[in-house]
Amino acid sequence: MQKEAEIRDPLILGNKSYHDITKDVSLPVEGKANKYWWILFSLSAALMLWGFACMAYTIGTGIGVWGNNNTVGWAWDITNFVWWIGIGHAGTLISAVLLLFRQKWRMSINRSAEAMTIFGVAQAALFPLIHMGRPWLAYYVFPIPNQFGSLWVNFNSPLLWDVFAISTYFSVSVVFWYIGLIPDFAMIRDRMSTKISPMRKKLYSLLSFGWSGKSKHWQRFELVSLVLAGLATPLVFSVHSIVSMDFATSVIPGWHTTIFPPYFVLGALFSGFAMVETLLIIMRKVVNLESYITIKHIEYMNVIILLTGSLVGTAYITELFMSWYSGVEFEQYAFINRATGPYWWAYAIMMTCNVLTPQLYWIGAIRKSFVWTFILSIFVNIGMWFERFVIIVTSLHRDYLPSSWTMYSPTFVDIGIFLGTIGFFFTLFLLYSRTFPVIAQAELKTILKSSGSEYKNK
Amino acid sequence: MMNNKTTIYGIFDDEEILLSSVKEIRSNDINIKEVYSPFPIHGLDTALGLKETRLGIASFIYGCIGLLFAAVLINYIMIWNWPQNIGGKPNWTFYHNMPAFVPIMFECTVMFAAHLMSITYLIRCGLYPGAESDSPDERTTDDKFLMELEVSGDTNRIKDLLSKTGASEINQKDS
Numbered sequence: 049m050q051k052e053a054e055i056r057d058p059l060i061l062g063n064k065s066y067h068d069i070t071k072d073v074s075l076p077v078e079g080k081a082n083k084y085w086w087i088l089f090s091l092s093a094a095l096m097l098w099g100f101a102c103m104a105y106t107i108g109t110g111i112g113v114w115g116n117n118n119t120v121g122w123a124w125d126i127t128n129f130v131w132w133i134g135i136g137h138a139g140t141l142i143s144a145v146l147l148l149f150r151q152k153w154r155m156s157i158n159r160s161a162e163a164m165t166i167f168g169v170a171q172a173a174l175f176p177l178i179h180m181g182r183p184w185l186a187y188y189v190f191p192i193p194n195q196f197g198s199l200w201v202n203f204n205s206p207l208l209w210d211v212f213a214i215s216t217y218f219s220v221s222v223v224f225w226y227i228g229l230i231p232d233f234a235m236i237r238d239r240m241s242t243k244i245s246p247m248r249k250k251l252y253s254l255l256s257f258g259w260s261g262k263s264k265h266w267q268r269f270e271l272v273s274l275v276l277a278g279l280a281t282p283l284v285f286s287v288h289s290i291v292s293m294d295f296a297t298s299v300i301p302g303w304h305t306t307i308f309p310p311y312f313v314l315g316a317l318f319s320g321f322a323m324v325e326t327l328l329i330i331m332r333k334v335v336n337l338e339s340y341i342t343i344k345h346i347e348y349m350n351v352i353i354l355l356t357g358s359l360v361g362t363a364y365i366t367e368l369f370m371s372w373y374s375g376v377e378f379e380q381y382a383f384i385n386r387a388t389g390p391y392w393w394a395y396a397i398m399m400t401c402n403v404l405t406p407q408l409y410w411i412g413a414i415r416k417s418f419v420w421t422f423i424l425s426i427f428v429n430i431g432m433w434f435e436r437f438v439i440i441v442t443s444l445h446r447d448y449l450p451s452s453w454t455m456y457s458p459t460f461v462d463i464g465i466f467l468g469t470i471g472f473f474f475t476l477f478l479l480y481s482r483t484f485p486v487i488a489q490a491e492l493k494t495i496l497k498s499s500g501s502e503y504k505n506k
Numbered sequence: 507m508m509n510n511k512t513t514i515y516g517i518f519d520d521e522e523i524l525l526s527s528v529k530e531i532r533s534n535d536i537n538i539k540e541v542y543s544p545f546p547i548h549g550l551d552t553a554l555g556l557k558e559t560r561l562g563i564a565s566f567i568y569g570c571i572g573l574l575f576a577a578v579l580i581n582y583i584m585i586w587n588w589p590q591n592i593g594g595k596p597n598w599t600f601y602h603n604m605p606a607f608v609p610i611m612f613e614c615t616v617m618f619a620a621h622l623m624s625i626t627y628l629i630r631c632g633l634y635p636g637a638e639s640d641s642p643d644e645r646t647t648d649d650k651f652l653m654e655l656e657v658s659g660d661t662n663r664i665k666d667l668l669s670k671t672g673a674s675e676i677n678q679k680d681s
Contacts, residue, residue, distance in 0.1 A: 066544065066649035191583055198588035203580050204595055209609040216617040223624045230633065231647070235544070238644040257628065258637025261646050265631045266546040268559045272627045275565050279620050282612075290609055490545040 052152075058501035059153055062339040066493050073232070073489040074239050076335040081482055084334055092474035099468005102461045103178055111181050113461045120444045120456040125175045126294075127436040128466050131319070132172035132473075133214070133291055134312075134432065137284055138320025139165030140221060143228075144280035147273065152495045153348050156340040159232075159488045160331065160481075161324050162225045167476040168323070169218045171469040178465070206293040213290040217283060224276045227269070232485035234259035288316045295439065301382035302443035305370065311363035315432060318356035318402070321349050322428035329422045331481060340487055343416050350415045353428065357406030360435075364403065378448060386442045390455060394438050401431025512661050512680050513539075515642055516673035518651040521547045527671035528553045528653065536664060540654040542646040561630075565623035572618025576611040642679075 064072075081089075106113055116123050139161035146154040177183045189211045191201050201208050233256035240249040259265070289309035296308040325346060332341040371383040386395050405427045414420045446453045480486070497503045518524040525547060531538060538554060581600045584590075584607070589597040596602035628634060646652045653673070657664055665676050 070544075070648045191579065200583045200588055202590070202592060203584050203610055204592045204603070204606040206609075209613075212610045212613040212617075216613045220616065220620045223620060227624060227627070231545075234639065235647040237639070238641075238647045253638070254635050256639070257633035257635060258639050259633060259647075260639040260641035261542045261544060262631075263541040263543070263547075263550055263554055264556055264559075265633075266543065267551040267556055268561055268627055268631060270546050271559050271561050272623060275562055275623060276620055279565075279616050283616050286609065286612060293609075493545040494548075 052498040056499075057342075057344045059156065059342065059344060059499040060340060060492070060496055061342055061501050063502045064339060064496065064500055066496065069487075069489050069493055069496065070235060070239070072337070072339070073485050073487050074236055076482055076486065077236055077484070078239070082334070085478065085482070089475065089478045092471045092478060095467050095471025096475050097468075097471075099465055099471055102464030102468060103174075106178055106461055106465070107181070107183060111179065113459060115456055115458045115462055117454060117456065119447075119452050119454045120441055122440055122444065123456050124437075124458050124462040124466060125179045127433065127440050128469060129172050129175035130291055130312075130436045131433050132168045132175075132469065134288065134316035134319045134436075135323045136165040136168040136172070136217075136221070136320065137288060137313070137316035138324050139163070139168075140217075140280050140284040141317055141320065142324070143224060144277040144284065147277040148281060152499050153345050155492045155495055156337075156342075156487055157324065157328060157345055158491075159225075159228070159484070160328060160486055162221065162228075163477065163480050163484070163486075164320075164324060164327060165221050166218070166225060167473050167480075168320075169214065169221065170476070171473050173214065173218065174469060206290060206297050209290045210294060213287045217287045220276070220280060220283060224273075224280060227272055227276065228488055228491070229255075229484065230257050230259045231261065231269070231490040232488065233257075234261070235489060236485060285313055288313045300443050301376070301378040301447055302371075302386070302439065304379075305367065307363060307366055307370070311360065311367075314356050314359045314363065315402075315435060318353060318360055318406075319428060319432035321353050321356070322425040322432070325349055325353075325421055325425040326429065327477065329418055329425075331486065335481055335486060337487065340492070343418065346418065346421050347416050350409045350421060353406055353425075354409040354415075357402060357409075357428070361403035364399070381446070382443055385446050386438055389442065389446065391438065391442045391445075394434050394442070398431055398434040398438050401427040402435060405431075512657050512678055513642075514655045514657055514661060514664055514668070515677045515679070516653040516655070516668035517643065517645075517675040517677070518653070518672060519649070519674045520672075521545075521550075521651055523672035524651040524653065525550060525553055527668065527673065530671045531653075531655075531664075531667055534667065536655065536667070538653060539656045542641050542643070542652040542654070544647050544649060544651070547651075561623055561627055564626050565619045568622035568626075569615045569619035571622075572615040573611055575618065576607075576614035580607045580610065 060069075062068075114123070114125070116125075139158075142154050142161040143158040146158075177186055180186060189201060189208070191203075201211075233252050237249060237252035237256045240252060242249050289312065292308035292312035295303040296305060298304060328341050329346070332338050368383055371379045374380070386392075405424055408420070408424065409415045414424075441456050445456055516527070518527065521543065524541070524543070528538060528541065528550065532553070532555070541550060541554065543550070577600070584597065584603060585600050591597060595606060600607075641647070641652070642654065643650065643652050653668070655664055661678060665678075668676050
């Protein structure tokens with residue numbers, strides 16, 4: 049058995065046994081949804097349907113229904129795309145990177161963080177698809193032999209790198225998630241009675257792939273998890289690096305910088321952890337997981353937010369310095385325009401929410417408070433959305449040729465689609481919280497004796 | 507005379523007791539058929555004498571196949587079938603154009619290594635949608651640890667050993 053220093057705070061509170069963990073994790077699946085769940089679900093589903101209607105309108109009429117114009121050819125679509133992809137990154141960091149570092153606190157939160165990754169990346173993938181205008185031709189992005197002669201995709205283009213990066217990221221995340229889910233589905237299957245809920249037993253039996261927990265299977269399970277974590281770690285860094293190259297390899301002032309890959313990866317982790325916090329602070333209450341998702345977990349995440357937030361702030365200042373130091377007039381103007389031009393308010397929101405407010409986490413009382421964390425996590429979510437808006441729209445709306453300078457403002461369709469993806473994301477997450485084991489209970493049981501409060505006090 | 511093959515199930519409440527029992531029983535030259543547990547137990551595979559899994563090696567090979575697949579695909583499309591001048595990048599040899607191909611070659615390596623390894627894992631463990639669990643006791647996914655032994659002849663010695671080493675419950679099934 050692993051031993052742990054006594055001064056470390058416990059990660060599982062209360063007098064829990066293995067059976068208690070089983071019961072607590074199965075409870076949301078076996079029980080009925082409460083009122084709050086239904087309220088949240090109805091709201092999310094309504095938003096989702098409105099989003100779908102706006103998407104249908106876009107596809108039926110054309111991209112002209114958006115606020116994009118000749119100068120600002122990319123706007124909310126790619127802002128939302130990058131925002132959602134970034135949110136996904138924290139899930140992989142928690143499940144893969146923290147596994148390699150043997151961080152025990154990842155156990156209670158990795159399942160939901162990975163779910164967030166998958167649902168977030170699914171939202172992100174919608175945007176390039178809709179922006180194609182003819183989404184039924186989406187298969188053109190893959191190198192498929194076709195009837196048009198030698199019509200191939202361009203492997204020199206970061207947009208194609210993105211296709212490969214995101215499809216790999218999405219599918220590997222799903223596999224990693226599912227491999228971990230199999231033993232937990234088996235646990236739920238074995239608790240279901242054939243008499244009371246035969247259909248559900250059958251369903252969980254299908255989902256659990258006949259798992260029985262043999263020693264050889266566990267040995268392979270552990271190795272597969274480790275290797276997948278080892279593969280997912282460079283993968284997650286590559287994904288947002290490649291997303292940043294969509295911008296960095298172009299010659300638009302404000303985009304053409306080598307700092308973009310690390311800066312985007314850090315920003316992604318920063319926003320992803322904020323979204324994990326937003327979700328988990330609600331979820332621990334709604335499905336009674338207060339003993340497993342403790343203030344200690346939140347504090348650890350706040351430390352990561354403080355670190356990545358400060359690094360993102362450093363990147364913003366480095367960018368400003370580099371634009372001045374480059375001596376390039378266009379580059380310098382791009383940054384002066386960001387901070388003082390017509391979109392100064394977006395820049396101010398970005399700076400406040402990403403650089404200033406996370407610094408409050410230096411204060412212990414704020415770092416260890418659920419209420420403060422919840423508020424500040426929303427700030428980060430907003431700030432990181434505006435970061436992408438600032439990078440994309442303010443760089444495009446005034447570049448080399450003043451005669452084509454213009455302004456961008458979203459239409460109701462842009463707003464509807466964005467809100468729709470938020471609704472879609474929460475709908476998926478709420479359905480997940482009622483049907484899936486939201487805590488990786490098999491893994492959590494392995495740390496009960498080293499990190500459970502009852503065992504630590506013995 | 508009845509068939510003398512008997513299966514004995516020793517059920518344990520705690521993984522540490524199970525682990526010491528496994529060591530004790532194996533030191534008495536008794537073969538343990540299988541152990542079912544709700545979570546992976548550190549050191550159980552060596553205590554049971556299980557061989558190391560070779561899935562890691564398999565994953566490495568799959569990754570190499572992915573890398574090769576990407577290189578061959580890109581070489582065919584971008585160099586051989588239809589070379590294009592894109593931003594003046596050298597396009598007549600794979601070697602010169604390769605820096606731009608690194609991201610996709612990397613992604614294909616990861617994609618092949620991860621997916622093929624996971625598929626191999628599922629096949630090797632006999633896990634697929636519709637497979638039935640063969641655990642003798644449903645509580646082994648909850649909080650019980652089960653040791654399965656196949657005995658021919660006298661079962662009492664093994665039952666004594668199990669209860670002496672801490673089994674909370676001992677069942678038997680005659681076949």
